[in-house]
Amino acid sequence: MSQLRAASKETNSEFEVFRLKFEVTRAWGAKPHKGTQYLDMAINWFKYSSPASFYFLAGKMIPLFSVAAVLFCVVGLYIGFFVAPTDFQQGEAYRIIFIHVPAAWMSMFLYVVMAVWAGIGLAFNTRLSSMVATAIAPTGAMFTFLALWTGALWGKPMWGTWWVWDARLTSELILLFLYIGFMSLQAAIDDPRRADKAGAMIALVGVVNVPIIYFSVKWWNTLHQGATVSLTQSPKMATTMLTGMLIMSIACWMYAIAVILIRTRAIILERERHTAWVGELQGAER
Amino acid sequence: MFFRITQRDLLLAMRRRSDVLTTLFFFVIVVSLFPLGVGPEMSMLRTMAPGVVWVAALLASMLSLGRMFSSDHVDGTLEQMLLSPQSLSLLVLGKALAHWLVTGVPLVLMAPVLGIQYDLSADSLLVLTASLLLGTPVLSLIGAIGAALTLGLRGGGVLVSLLVLPLYIPILIFGAGAVEASAAGLGAAAHLSLLGAFLLAAMVLAPWTTAVSLRISME
Numbered sequence: 001m002s003q004l005r006a007a008s009k010e011t012n013s014e015f016e017v018f019r020l021k022f023e024v025t026r027a028w029g030a031k032p033h034k035g036t037q038y039l040d041m042a043i044n045w046f047k048y049s050s051p052a053s054f055y056f057l058a059g060k061m062i063p064l065f066s067v068a069a070v071l072f073c074v075v076g077l078y079i080g081f082f083v084a085p086t087d088f089q090q091g092e093a094y095r096i097i098f099i100h101v102p103a104a105w106m107s108m109f110l111y112v113v114m115a116v117w118a119g120i121g122l123a124f125n126t127r128l129s130s131m132v133a134t135a136i137a138p139t140g141a142m143f144t145f146l147a148l149w150t151g152a153l154w155g156k157p158m159w160g161t162w163w164v165w166d167a168r169l170t171s172e173l174i175l176l177f178l179y180i181g182f183m184s185l186q187a188a189i190d191d192p193r194r195a196d197k198a199g200a201m202i203a204l205v206g207v208v209n210v211p212i213i214y215f216s217v218k219w220w221n222t223l224h225q226g227a228t229v230s231l232t233q234s235p236k237m238a239t240t241m242l243t244g245m246l247i248m249s250i251a252c253w254m255y256a257i258a259v260i261l262i263r264t265r266a267i268i269l270e271r272e273r274h275t276a277w278v279g280e281l282q283g284a285e286r
Numbered sequence: 287m288f289f290r291i292t293q294r295d296l297l298l299a300m301r302r303r304s305d306v307l308t309t310l311f312f313f314v315i316v317v318s319l320f321p322l323g324v325g326p327e328m329s330m331l332r333t334m335a336p337g338v339v340w341v342a343a344l345l346a347s348m349l350s351l352g353r354m355f356s357s358d359h360v361d362g363t364l365e366q367m368l369l370s371p372q373s374l375s376l377l378v379l380g381k382a383l384a385h386w387l388v389t390g391v392p393l394v395l396m397a398p399v400l401g402i403q404y405d406l407s408a409d410s411l412l413v414l415t416a417s418l419l420l421g422t423p424v425l426s427l428i429g430a431i432g433a434a435l436t437l438g439l440r441g442g443g444v445l446v447s448l449l450v451l452p453l454y455i456p457i458l459i460f461g462a463g464a465v466e467a468s469a470a471g472l473g474a475a476a477h478l479s480l481l482g483a484f485l486l487a488a489m490v491l492a493p494w495t496t497a498v499s500l501r502i503s504m505e
Contacts, residue, residue: 177452184448188439197502198435202449205431205495 051128051268052277058261065258072251079244093157096150097241102249104147106256107175110140114182115207118200128264130196131271133203134186135263139256141179148172178206192271287372291380292387298357299388305353310392313346317400328405335404336414336465337458343393343418344454347425350389351433351450352443354381355500359437368504374497378434382426382493390422410465413474417464420481421457427492428453434499457484 048054080098114136121130151169152162163169182199189195272278299306320338321331358364367377397418401411432450436442464477 174452174455177448181449181452184445185435188436188441188445194502194505198499201431201435201495201499201502205453 049126049128051131051272052275054128055265055268058265062258062261062265065254065261069251069254069258072247072254076244076248076251079240079247084240084244085238093154096154098244098248100147100150100154101245102252103143103150104172105249106252107140107144107147107172110136110143110256111175111178111203112207114140115200115203118196118203122197122200122204127193127196127271128268130200131267132260132264133199134196135260135267137179137183137186138263139259141176141183143252143256144172144176144179148176182206288376288380288383291377292384295381295384296387299384305350306388306392309346309350309389310396312349313342313393314396314400316342316345318403321403331404332406332469333466335401335406336410336417336462338404339397339400339414339418340421340458340462343397343422344425344451344458346393347389347422348429348447348450348454350385351429351446354385354430354433355437356433356442359504364500365504368501374500375493378430378496378500379489379493382423382430382496385430386423386426390418390426393422394418406465407469410469413468413478414465416478417461417474417481420478420485421461424457424481424484424488425454427488428457430496431492431499434496434503437500437503457481460484 048057076098080095084095084098086092114133117129117136118133120126121128121133148169151172155164156162182202185202186195186199189198269278317338320334324330324334355364358367368374370377394415398411398415401414406414429446429450432446432453435449436446439445460477460480464474464481467477468474
């Protein structure tokens with residue numbers, strides 16, 4: 001504290017003060033005491049870059065996101081099954097779109113988010129970012145698998161086959177391979193820090209694949225129908241269908257956040273099991 | 287320094303010629319197995335040929351990735367390379383070049399012979415060789431990243447295939463696509479240009495990524 005004040009008086013460099021504040025906050029965050037006072041509100045963001053304080057924040061946020069996920073899911077499914085009209089070409093079978101499209105969106109988006117967190121962890125050497133990246137991977141892989149699975153179920157009545165070697169399906173399959181590669185690389189490395197960094201490298205290399213997935217529709221024009229929702233054109237589908245799909249996407253988002261937070265908490269506990277605060281936590285629970 | 291590293295790796299490879307030949311014969315055997323599996327109809331083999339040759343090339347170049355850094359890692363040479371004042375990216379580029387000369391070039395030279403087995407026309411053979419010539423260096427460059435990340439891990443050999451094969455897919459698509467496009471009369475220029483673009487991008491990005499990965503693995 002006194003060291004920090006002295007530093008802020010003596011140096012004119014704002015960055016130096018900022019760095020010191022950050023380090024002091026991080027040091028405090030590692031062993032939270034009740035009544036600890038932080039210097040000002042502006043640096044509170046960094047408080048949660050410490051696994052210990054994030055653990056408690058995540059604990060508070062998980063119920064919120066879980067409830068939101070259930071609510072949006074119920075509303076979205078209601079719109080999907082009862083409000084949205086029957087498609088004039090595809091009949092009732094199209095209703096799988098309400099899970100297929102959100103899952104496909106999530107699978108790609110989560111990969112980018114994972115790569116961003118892994119990249120932050122690699123660049124700034126923050127442990128928590130890498131833990132979040134590790135926590136995202138299984139959820140992302142699950143959504144990728146879900147998108148492929150529902151796509152197969154949708155393809156059977158529409159195209160007459162379970163699987164088509166179309167660019168989008170294939171890229172989604174490659175995305176699943178990328179997730180599996182990331183997870184197996186991390187699983188193979190015993191030292192968690194090396195696992196974080198190696199995983200970050202492979203995630204950043206693999207992220208090149210995500211734009212290829214997105215633009216594959218334009219690159220190879222095949223059996224798969226073109227993108228129906230786009231930012232530049234007005235949507236070609238009924239508004240209720242779009243609303244249902246968007247609400248289901250929000251539900252998937254909320255679910256993903258809740259699950260990722262739970263998994264991050266588990267990873268924090270596992271990696272910080274030797275620290276004093278986890279010991280205190282265990283003592284409190286007994 | 288760049289050429290020194292390449293020269294040294296080539297010399298080491300020439301001292302153990304069997305390793306080089308193993309990769310080449312693996313390639314030949316895999317390509318020759320397909321007609322035995324699917325039957326000797328020439329029309330089907332002709333359409334399959336580019337894909338089969340390319341997949342075999344992918345597997346063959348992947349098999350030898352483990353050797354790229356592991357022997358240097360075991361005898362401590364790699365640590366000296368990391369400590370040297372030379373740019374590590376450049377050293378990695380030299381090693382990737384050596385890997386390509388040892389595993390890639392024999393595949394490129396062998397491919398026309400295997401293409402004749404599959405009754406490819408002269409034009410297709412030319413395009414196949416050209417696509418392999420542009421594509422196989424990319425395989426060595428991307429593979430170096432996987433080899434660096436899995437350095438010294440248990441089960442590294444299987445793991446490297448899991449990491450690297452998905453990244454090879456664009457090369458496979460455009461490499462095999464070039465031959466198909468030329469056979470269909472569309473001309474292979476677009477595919478070959480894309481392969482060339484991949485090669486240039488990989489030459490810039492892959493050595494740097496590999497260097498970072500090596501530092502991570504050697505920490």
